Every structure is written in C-alpha cells, then in structure tokens.
Amino acid sequence: MAVLKLKSGLLAAAIVLATGVVQANDLSELGKSLTPVGAEKKGNAAGTIPDWTGGLNSIPKGFNPETGYVDPFAGEKPLFTISSANMAQYQANLTAGQIEMMKRYPTYKMNVYKTHRTAAYRQAVYDAAKAEAPNVKLVDGGSGVQGIKKSNIPFPVPKSGVEVIWNHNFRDLGGSVVRYSADFPVQSDGSFTVGKRIETVALASYMDSPEENRILYFMNQITAPANAAGDVALVHEPINQVAEPRLAWQYNPGQRRVIRAPELAYDSPGIGSDGLRTNDDLNGFNGSPDRYEWKLIGKKEMYVPYNNYKIADRTLKYNQIVQKSHVNPDFVRYELHRVWVVEATLKPGKRHIYAKRVFYVDEDSWAVLHADQYDSRNTLWRVREVYGVQAYHVPTFAGTGEVLYDLQSRRYLVGGLTNEEKFAEFGKKYTPADFSTAALRRMGR
Template sequence: MNAPSRLSSLIARLALAGLAAAATSAFAGMSAEEAARLGKDLTPLGAERAGNSAGTIPAWTGGLTKAPAGFDPAKGHADPFANEKPLYTITAANMAQYANVLAPGQMELMKRYPAYKINVYPTHRTAAFPQSVYDAAKAEGTAAALTGGGTGVSGLSKTTVPFPVPKAGVEVVWNHMMRFRGGNFVRHSAEFPVQTNGSFTPLTRSEYVAQAAVLDKPEPNRMMYAVFKVTGPSSQAGELDLLHSPQDQTKEPNQIWVYNAGQRRVLRAPDLCCDTPGQGSDGLRTTDDYDGFFGPTDRYDWKLAGKKEMLISYNNYRLNSKALKYTDMVLPTNLNPDLVRYELHRVWVVEATLKKGMRHAYAKRTFYFDEDSWQLVHADQYDGRGELWRVHEVHGMQFYDVPMAYNTGDVVYDLQARRYVVVGMTNQEKPMKFGLNQGLAFFSTDNLRRLAN
C-alpha cells in the first residue's frame, strides 16, 4: 500500500473510531461527577433541587411522604391542600399572556371548547419515593447504557430510573417507563369514551402489576409484568391480557397473550401494541397511549428539546376523591375543569418523529415529563398531515402512603372526532393495594386461564 493509501486508511479508521466514541458517549450513563450531584444540587432522581428565580416554583425539600391523621385508604386520599383557592384561571380570552407556560394542545382545547379552562394553584413539589429507589438510581446510574440505538437499557438490576441526568430524549422516555410505580400493586379502574352528548358506559378492569426491579428473582431481561382483567360490563367481562415487558427490547419484543372468553383459549398477540386501538376506548386512543406512553421505542427518532416551566395537572386529590361519581366529572366536551388542579412545574420536553419506513398513526408526538417524578404529564400528538390530532392530559398525584408519584387518571381528547376518552379513574372502584406478594407464577399463561374463571 502506498503512502497516500495508508494515510487515507488511517484517516478512515480514526473517523470511525471517533464516531464510535461519540456514540458511546451519547448513550453512556452518568459520570461519577454527575452521580455525586444526586441528593445535593440535584434531587436523588436528578431534578433541580432549587426553585426558580421568580419564586413561583419552590425548592424540593423531600416531597410528601406522610399520610395525614385519620387516613383511610378505603375512603381515598385526603387532600392536604383542600383549603387552597386558585391563584388565577386561564381561558381562551386570556391564554395568550400565558402561552410560554402552556402546551399547544392546551391552547387548542381552550380555543375549541369554551367549557375547558385551567385553574392554577400554588405549586407543591410533593413527588417522593422510597430511599431504596434513590439508592439504586445513584448506585447503578453510572452503569446504565442504551442498547440498539435506544430500544433497550442494559447494565441495571434494581434501579427504576436509569438516567437521572439524561443526555438524549429516549433516555427520558425510559426513565418514565421504568420509574417506580409502587412495586407490586393492583389498581381497579374505569375507562369510558364519552359521546358528544356527554353520555358514557364505563368499562372496568383490574390491573395487576409487578416491577421486576423490586422482585427477588425476576426472569432475565424483564422490566415489568402485568395482567389486565376486564370486570365489566357483562358483555366484555372476563377478557384478559398478559404482558411480559423486557428491559432490553433489542433482545426480544414485548411478550403479550390474550384470553379469549368466547373460545376459552390463551393466544399470543404480537400485534397488540403501538397504534392498535386501546381496549375500551372506542378507537380514541392507541395501545401505547397507556400511562401517557408505554411501548416499543424503535418507531421514532427521539429529540431532547430541553426543559421548560409549564402548567401541568398535579396534586389531583380532589379529582381522585371517592366522594365523586363519574357523572360529576364528565361534560360533553371535556372533563369538569373545576375538579382539576394545575401547578407550575419544570418539565423535560421530548419530540418523537416517526422514522422513515416505520408505521404509526401518530407521525409526531411532543411529550412533557415532570422533572421530579419522570411521569409523562402531557402529550400533543399529530397525524401524517402534521395537524394536531389528539391531546393527552395525565392527571398526577402523590400517593403519600407508598410513597410514589403516579397518575390518578388521564384523558385523551380527539380533536378530529370531537370526543374524548377517560382512562384509569378509580373513584367508584375499590382502592389500590400496594406491596402484594404475587410471584412469577401469577403472571403465567396457566394462571391467566385460572383468573378467567
């Protein structure tokens, strides 16, 4: 090989090495210096501990971890902020002056529906989790790594927040999907698409969840196990879904089975994901709209657009009240806004753009994630023409008895159908239970048959 050829070869190898190093750097976990910041200027899960300069967002001081005196789960979570009144209210008439702290979807809802408004209350940074969650995030965060260009996470065993200091949009998405949800729990909830006249028929289900990170001996490459059992109405009662969700989807996809009550058979359902219409939604949400977003990450390019201050639905104890009936919540065009509490918080903004050659009903999605909990709190979702199609609001609350921040129901507004679907409401259902001792056998296909009886 002559000298110019050897030089060209050397330059090419150096260029490839540089690209590989850049890729490794982009998908690496925290540095030791970043890990040292957790619990100091950053919260134990990576949020900014300090408040904002305007004083409208306070500092995080540990969150809300104690239940008030007389707390009874059967009666619901008492509202520690019940005496507070809205600081101000935003409607279509004055929303322009608050545009910098609103999402496009929130403003579009106000334009279209006069009944939709945003009541803004004082901000309380209540999000808090067990010390074991904090310890695992710090201990394992430096080993966390994305695999397959973002389709999985490796290097972890116990943490539920792999990237406390995210460098890429998909890392924020994995923080959301893996975040602590109370370990093992059962949630009894209702979902109902609302007709244009305000009428609805609830579909009720029991949702059994076990996070692999809190199990003693989970199977390899597992993030979460779940069983979804429909309990009503009678025409659909007995339908069941079983999910084994991998932590590294580069190695294997979601494993999904369904129990068909009519055939009395358990069947594999590999296509039950992504933009398949969600069960009980009347086609108003997709399967991966679950919990804001939960599904494979391979269909989108994920851009971390940064962090901003935004008015989001937070500390919704009133909306979660067992004294409320579903009929109290529902208006023909939107959820009753006087039951929803909004506060100013910092959020991570992630833009998801459909990859060339991939298929999904949503061509673009803009996600907003609460910095304190990693919960997805709002999503604006666009069709193939680039038009805003669905607005997804997730109503968050701190479960101080666990402790954990979680959603207490969410709503998907379909602007084209001019209808909406309410998901995950628990007001008229049995209370959530945490710390269950279900073993892996509970999340087997054999047990799916038993649960059907």
C-alpha cells in the same frame, strides 16, 4: 375545522433551559444540588416553583384506604384561571394542546394553584439509582438499556430524549400496584358507556427472582360492561423489545382459551377505548421506543396537572366528572412545574398512526403529564393529560386518571378513574409465576 400545526423550530426557540442545570455527566450531584432522582433541588428565580425538600412522604391525619386520599391542599383556592379569554397572557407556559382545547371549547379552562413539589419515592429507589446510574447505557440505538438491575431511574441525568422516556417507562410504582378503575369513551353528544377493569402491575426490580430482560409484568382484567367482562390480557414487558418483542396473551372467555396477542403493542387500538387510544398511549407512553427518533428539546416551566386529589375524591360520582366535550375542569388542578420536553418523530420506514408526539415529563417523578400527538399531515390530533397524585402512604407518584381528547372526532376518552372503585393496593410481592399463561387462564375462569 381549525387545526394547529407544530413548527419544531418555533417550539425549540420557545424552550428555555432552566438555569442552574448540572452538567450532564455529573452524577455525583445526586442528593446534593440534584434530588435523588435527578431533578433540580432549587426552585425558580421567580419563587413560583419552590425548592424540593423531600416531597410528601408522611401520611396526613385521617387517611384511610377505605375512604381514599386525604387532600393535603383541600383548603387552597386557585391563584388564577386560564381560559380562551386570557390564554395569550400565559401561552409561554402552555402546550399546543392546551391552547387548542381552549380555542375549541369555550367551557374548557385551567384552574392554576400554588405549586407543591410532592413527588417522593422509597429510599430503595434512590439508593439503586445512585448505585447503578454510572454503569447504565443505551444499546441498539436507544431501543434497549444495559447495566440495570434494581434501578427505576436508569438515567437520572439524561443526555437524550430517549433516556428521559426510559426513565418514564422504568419509574417506580411502589414495587407493584393493583388498580381498580373505570374508563369512559365519551361521544360527541356527551353519551358514554362505562368500562371497568382491574390492572395488576409488578416491577421486575421488585421481585426476588425476575426473568432476564424484564421491566414489568402486567395483567388487565375487564369486569364491565357485561359483553366484555372476562377478557383478560397479560403482558411481559422486555427492557429491549428489539432483541425480544413484547410478550402478550389474551384469555377469550367465549372460547375459554389463551391465545398469543402480539398486536397488544404500539398503535393497535387499546382494549375498551372505542378506538380512542393506542396501546402505547396508556400512562402517557409505554412500550418500545424503537419506532421514533427522540429529540431532547430541553426543560421548561409549564402548567401541568399535579396533586389531583380533588378529581380522586371518593365522594364524587362519575357523572360529575365526565361531561360533554371534556372532563369537568373544576375538579382538575394545574400547577407550574419544570418538565423535560421530548419530541418523538416517526423514523423513515416505520409505521405508527402518530407521526409526531411531544411529551412533557415531570422532572421530580419522571412521569409523562401531558402529550400532544400529531397525524401524518403534521396536524395536532390528540391531546393527552395524566392526573397524578403523590401516594404518600407508599410513597410513590401515581396516576389517578388520564384523559385523551380526539380533536378530529370531537370525542374523548377518560380512564383510570377510581372514585367509585376499591382503593388501589400497593407493594404486594409477586413472582413471574403469578404472571404465567396458567395464571391468566385461572383468572379468566
């Protein structure tokens, strides 16, 4: 089996910091040369990345939650397609994982479209970021954040890799979201079993009286397959998980009881993933950063999944998307965007199945869009991509699916697809009581 090894020096040498980056401590540039969340407003010199002009926060004509997103770019055709035949021409803007996928699977390709900087958030998100950023600081060696109350972007002008990851962990989801989705662990022969879930995420910053030391509250209810239906997991996500570990519980329908579930963290297998993802894989990355050393490599122009309204099209059936070896590439849209590149290396004495991870984080939304993950031999093991769209009716930047390719087992996991499910619900107000163990028990029953 072919393998690909990461050479940190070569990666670092390949990264070119974007021109015009404002000095790291110049928060006064927010809303001026920088966007309200800290991205560079100006596009690139080649004109292939445009200026950010406010993002997409108006609702296109014909939008109806019952029928899903209206694709504002439906009429566009790919500018070009990258495949194993021509990838050498574009490798400066490709990740190690994308290159390996094309080497390994002749049918894998990347359709590249015109770049649109659609990411935008609510005005309250912008206001809180500007107000709180001067007083926010890392604590416990970067494992916690201090001085944050309402902000979803604690470090809009990051000085370290862990600050970029904290921005990803805190990023806004429209205040709260209830997402109905389907997961597919796909075997090497292309067979799969459909799993379905209802996820509820409520940001503490959006609550009137949240508990101290909280980023968010999370409830995950399994509705299919039948042998797993009724399992419910509850998570209270602390800001500082060294001072207070993640609080997690599960409702077991067989026993009809709620039990503590401290294993729902780090590299324990994710529920319904058939062992193909870890708990901290979900959404690109989640949870405490304390097991890794985080290195900020820099900013780079990369071809990443973006504006993936096509794969969210509710006229599509899952069997049109989920294919042998990889998802149907005709439904995935790639664009050239500037991303922060962050390398995470496992600390001595710490345990995790991934010894090294390289994250590509969108400058406009702070969402992880791609991650390459390496085993203890420093060999590329798993490749993750997150399919994002601008939820213009909220507005927020949201995931509409994600995929993790396991190169060693030749299996993959695609999750978060919503084509045949109820449309997500954003912005409902919650209280901590809605995420109590009593609420978990009621939901299980």
